[in-house]
Amino acid sequence: MLIGLLFQVFPVAAAEQIQKKFPVSPNASLLLHCRSGNVSIKGWDQNEIEIKANRASDAVDVAIVGEDQKVTVQTHLLRERLSPEEARVDFEIRVPRQATVRVESERGDIVIENVEGNVTVEGVSSGIRLSRLKGNVTARTLDGPIVIQFSEGYIKADSISGNVNFIQVNGPELVGTTNSGVIRYEGDFGLGGTYVLNNYSSPIYIVTSDRASFDLTARAVQGAIESNLTFSPIPLGSALRSSTPGKFLQGRFNSGKSTVKVTSYSGTIKLQGLRPATVGAR
Incomplete structure (x- = not known):
């Protein structure tokens, strides 16, 4: 049977563990929308x-629609x-590595x-928390x-x-942006990219090694x-300067392969160097 002809709908009404598995193309899409x-x-x-779901009550229906x-x-x-606990459904899902993933959630941890x-x-x-990703990544919260770690790609x-x-x-x-949250970057600003960190009132921490x-x-x-x-x-640009001491800093670290732009309105920007072995350590 051709996978492309497969189309299944599984509305689940009973309060029980849900397990479903769908054969899909390597670059299939997963769309998940959950309340809690x-x-x-x-x-x-x-x-x-492969989808495994556990819900807290039968007051929540889980609709699953699958095709290739x-x-x-x-x-x-x-x-x-319903309270957040009554509306709670926990998901464990496996997807092909090349899959496209979109998740919308109001409450709960997303990994x-x-x-x-x-x-x-x-x-x-x-x-x-996003880890070991290689595509375009967009993450937004209120x-x-x-946390995004050990990843490469266009990141926002x-x-x-x-x-x-x-x-x-x-x-x-x-690009990392927050209004009142803390921004922290630990790494070496690799791949000759452009890195932009902006916030309004909280600290921005940059921890990098001497290989950056x-x-x-x-x-x-x-x-x-x-x-x-x-x-x-x-070189061929503005000289290293600080127009207002402690307010503006411009310069090159090593050979300047990447571009880093950091802005905070009322927060403190802290740049710290560590040995390569300690960057990202916990």
Whole structure:
């Protein structure tokens, strides 16, 4: 039977563990929308999407629609005014490594690992942890923290009040933005990319090793800049300068392969150098 002709719909009404498996193409899409609950999605070397779900009550319906190019999972509340615990559905999902993943969640931790397709995660109070990704990555929350680690690609992470952490993340472009959350980048700004870190009122921490190579422009409008890194003037451009001491810093670290732009309105920007073995260590 041709996989392309497969189309299945599984509405689940009883309060029980849900397990479904779909044969899919290597670059299939997974779309998940849930109100409350933890989500774990991992890539594997099989052309299948496997779904395991556990729900806290039968007041939540889980609708699963599967075909060879796309699998959609969505939770529906069967009663009004459910508490977050009553609306909770926890998911463990496996997808092909090349799959595209999109998750929308209001509450609960979201973990995605070992996926090489594009990943988009939107949460409200969800904590997001993304690890070992290689596609385009977009992560957004209202007040939940975001951690992206050991990943490469076009990366964008923003939160209103949640902290944003990058650990050993490299790519052609990385943008991290938050209003009142802390931003932390630990790594070497690799792949000759452009790295932009912006926030309004909280600290921005940069921890890098002596093997990093980047041109830096840092501005703290009403905050301050602290650094123990040694910068040299940028050739064919503005000389190393600080128009207002502790407010503006521009210079080259090593050969300047990547571009780093850091801005905070009233927060402190702190740049720290460590030995390569200690960067990203916990």
